[in-house]
Amino acid sequence: MKNQYNTRAIMASLLICGFIGMFSETALNIAMTNLMEVFQISAATAQWLTTGFLLTLGILMPISGLFLQMFTTRQLFTGSLISLIVGTLIAAMAFNFGMLMFARVLQAVGMSLLLPLLFNTILVIYPPEKRGAAMGFVGLVIMFAPATGPTIGGLLIEYFTWHYIFWFSLPFLIIGLLIGLKYLENVTDVTKPRIDLLSVALSTIGFGGVVFGFSKAGEGSEGWGSLIVLTSIIVGLVALMLFVLRQILMNDPMMNLSVFKYPMYVVGLLLVLSCMMIIMSSMIILPMFLQTGAGLSVFTAGLMLLPGSALNGILSPRMGHLFDKYGPKWLVIPGLVIVSVMLWFFTTLSPASSVAFIVALHIGLMVGVGMVWMPAQTNGLNQLPPELYPHGTAVLNTLQQVAGAIGIAVAVSILTGGMEKYLHGSSDPTRLNEIAKAMTAGSQNVFWFTMIIALIGLIIAFFIRRVINHEERYSAH
Structure with a gap:
């Protein structure tokens, strides 16, 4: 049954749309200072462009399991893309904050339908022994797209205006929609739950x-x-x-919590959540440190974070193949060791740290995370019986959003606390190099916090073992 799908075309359309959705999420982050000037708004108000996006995802993701059972694959795909395309078009034309905010909510609605659909479709159209590689391509989208956002966003803002972040995204979404309409088949059963x-x-x-x-x-x-x-x-x-x-x-x-009866699913979930908190904390703190602490331009900061993220994206499918071959343990444990070591080095950052040193650390961090994320996630989902796939992906995607929001919030408050404490004891708190030192002190505290999360993850990783999933069990009988 699994061979009749045009898996390449289906994956291509879902991945293109997912990539652009994730890209526009972070490309806007780099435009925040610009938007504050253009719309005459405070940082707290501008923050809503990201918070509102996360909030919409946090509200809709838990219901995604229900949507996957209520609508056909094609209906969900078309609905999510219309929401993404209309949101992106409104954002591209936005002339005030309210309009841009509304556009972001529409984009988030599209993403909250698209991501669970992507995971669920992979679980249905790929046999277990090929899932690792397929999930690896999802990793490429989930990690690489948000990472290219600041670099491409920085370039577009440097030479055009922030509107072009959305004009740039639009044609790709339309291409993705057309490929999907041509090749995407209904892969799930519609059960119309109450x-x-x-x-x-x-x-x-x-x-x-x-x-x-x-x-x-x-x-x-x-x-x-x-x-x-x-x-x-x-x-x-x-x-x-x-x-x-x-x-x-x-x-x-509505959300079947019996997924928590499967031990490897729980281990995989905890590892993914710790990765999410580490990534979200680092992705918000590092650019701030590079700009305020090390005094680099927006574009330079974006470029410095590109090699690590690109490598993470490129290696993700490779990690998937290795997972299919050797199972999760030999990837996840070394991955978390690398992440912990890199974060320990990050706690030593100062304004004098060389660009090469920071880039090398970031590459190490991203490669380590790549070794953990997809193998842990795929191994966990593999343990679930097929009827729990929609619920397993709904729980995973929802908690990921929650962990991301918590990671950002804790990181920012640790950063602010560290900066205030430093400036409180400073003789001249308004001097630029004092602010840079305060930023460094705050950033170092954040990296201690992420290192502790990585070490907890490492302890959990020792419990991971390869799953023989349901389909293999049946064929073995």
């Missing part, structure tokens, strides 16, 4: 509240002590507890 509105509401308040609370804390204006932050995190956590209870008690749950 929609439990209470589950939808609890999941929205729960995940939305947690992501919003952490994002708000990360804005750094009031930080963790503010009433809004504490209220939304507490309300979110209570709603999540009620959501989990409801899913356990339901016969036909």
Whole structure:
């Protein structure tokens, strides 16, 4: 059954669209200072272009398992792309903040449908022994696209205006849509599950509240002590507890939590979440350090982060092949050792650190993460029976967004705390080189935090073992 799909064309259309969706997510980050001037808005307001995106993903991802059962593959694909294309077009023409914000939400709606669809389609159209390589290409998209964003975004802003980030993306999305309409087949069964509105509401308040609370804390204006932050995190956590209870008690749950009965799925999930927190923390702190701490231009900072991310993307499919051949352990454990060592070196960064040294560390970090992410994820999903694929990918994608938001928030508050502490003891806190030193102190604290996460991941990695999945079990009988 699995051979009749035109897997190459299906993958091409899904990957092109996923790449552009992820690209525009980070390309806009580098334009933040520019947008603050153009729209006359504060940093906290500009931050909403990213926070709003993450928040929309955090709200819609948990429901994605339901969508995968309610609609055909083609319907979901077309819906997600129309949302992405319309969002991108509005963003390209945006002349005020509200318009751009609305466009970002539309883009996020498209992405929240597209990513789970991508994972689920791979699980259906590829046999287990080829999944590692296929997931490797997804890794290329998920890691490489956000990494090229700042570099290409920096170039477009340098020579054109920020609008061109979106004009640049548009033709690729249209090409992806056309390939998909021609070759994408319906690969999943539509079961039309009953929609439990209470589950939808609890999941929205729960995940939305947690992501919003952490994002708000990360804005750094009031930080963790503010009433809004504490209220939304507490309300979110209570709603999540009620959501989990409801899913356990339901016969036909919206998000089937029995995926947590599979030990390798849980190990894989924890490893992916630790990678996500490390990557999101580093990706937000490093550019800040390079610009404020080391005094480099936006474009130079973007270029310095490109080799590591490019290598991570290029090696991702290769890691997938190695995983198919040797299993997860020989990739994941060395990967986390490399990540921990690189982060330890990152804690020694100073304004005097050479460009080559920082680029080399970043390459090491990204290669290490590449060795962990896809093998851990694929191994975990392989343990699930096919009827749990939509739920397994929904849980994974949702928690990844939540971990990303938490990672960013904690990193920014550690950074701000470290900077304030340094400047508090400084004789001349307004001098540029004092601010650079404060930035360095704050950044070093963040890298200690990510190193601790990497070491916890390393301990978890010793429990990973190769899964003989359901389909292989049946054929063995």
